[in-house]
Amino acid sequence: MRGNLFAVGVDLVVLTVRGDDLCVLLVRRTEKPFENSWGLPGGFVAPDEDLPDTAARELAAQTGAGTAGRVSGHLEQIAGYAAPDRDPRGRVLSVAFLALLPDMPDPDQPDVVSGWHPVADVADLAFDHAQILADGVERARETLEYTTLAAAFCPPEFTVTDLRRVYEAVWRTEIDPRNFSRKVTSTPGFLVPTNRHVTGGPGRPAQLFRRGPATRLHPAMLREPAVRVG
Amino acid sequence: MRGNLFAVGVDLVVLTVRGDDLCVLLVRRTEKPFENSWGLPGGFVAPDEDLPDTAARELAAQTGAGTAGRVSGHLEQIAGYAAPDRDPRGRVLSVAFLALLPDMPDPDQPDVVSGWHPVADVADLAFDHAQILADGVERARETLEYTTLAAAFCPPEFTVTDLRRVYEAVWRTEIDPRNFSRKVTSTPGFLVPTNRHVTGGPGRPAQLFRRGPATRLHPAMLREPAVRVG
């Protein structure tokens, strides 16, 4: 006895950092149920397709071709969601994926059915997408503590300040620029210096870096300072 | 268009610590495919059942009634697995769950179709269960670093040494007993002293503790010492 059958979809929590805000890609639904509500982008798993393939395909379709194969960016599974009443059409299991992308310039013609929304402003998503979004954001916050994945939010070349703004936007905190610079540049394999500098703005030109091979951050970058007793 | 339909199952990575070994609960399959192979316990999701319900039901069925409702123990989702060829019977998506349990005495009559196996000795599981097991063990190892969940492996009352043996078995390392004791007893909310002591063995009697309300461990308990440069 095999239980009943499910439709299986993939939903994407696509995050990027724009200015000071952590933003999520939402689409406006054009069909029932939840017609005209905002929801996470996603789609059903095709025959002979594995879950990461579906996620990469949907991500490319929603954000422009080739994204999944780029050097920067990141795609990982969050969890499966299968509450019996999560979709009024029947039993639908959705596997959520988290994608982290560098900020991209707005398309020439602003798209009314798809766009970036600061996660702090999001409310009332379709299905259980609010929960999935919350889980994805929390996953991203945790991941930044222990890995070098913040660089996935940055373009191929970036400054230490770009990287710091990622942490500040995702964690909604402020970080001391001097100590942050020392920490990330002294972690072996996190940042590879290019010896080129950005110029144009006020102040001393900042050096440009690329992502290094390191993936784990030891010791961790902690969101909250260690508990002070006394 | 909704893609094709899947059977959806739940597979369990049930871990416990016996002596010096991290052990996993395996069942010997009695049906095709992979008849007579060892595999993870699991089952299909019933109508109107959510994934955690299925996991809890299967866990109770495999380990004895009431386990899911106990104070100790832990159950969390690992990930969904849906490679097109993972089950020769057709498309089956499996959501894996990680369960951490205190060691239980062996049943009176040893069960030939179900039993605890040191994870270091496990090889050749059915389906993609070897991968699922590896993911679950890695999740458990990470979780112990940043949370107080090691106590989920312990009975309701336990000594600091019991807790240390959990870390040592899961991480396959040795930890200094004196510093470990200081660390865990000084973390607020990790351990609640009962003022009772275990007696009988050699040496000074150890104090018995219960789990405290804390869930996060700050600062983390690190598996490997911080990277030494130079």
Place this chain on the structure above:
DNA sequence: TCAAAAGTGTTGACCGTACACCCATGT
């Protein structure tokens, strides 16, 4: 010359490790 941003030096608090040492019990 000034403002702004990048980056370095330094200090004190805290944490982890290592290990000497004492405590409490069974044999």
Place this chain on the structure above:
DNA sequence: ACATGGGTGTACGGTCAACACTTTTGA
């Protein structure tokens, strides 16, 4: 008495937060 394991004291080194200070640019 001695072995065994539980637990405390302490010193050293590393990391972090804070912040004074220097460097390098644009206006």
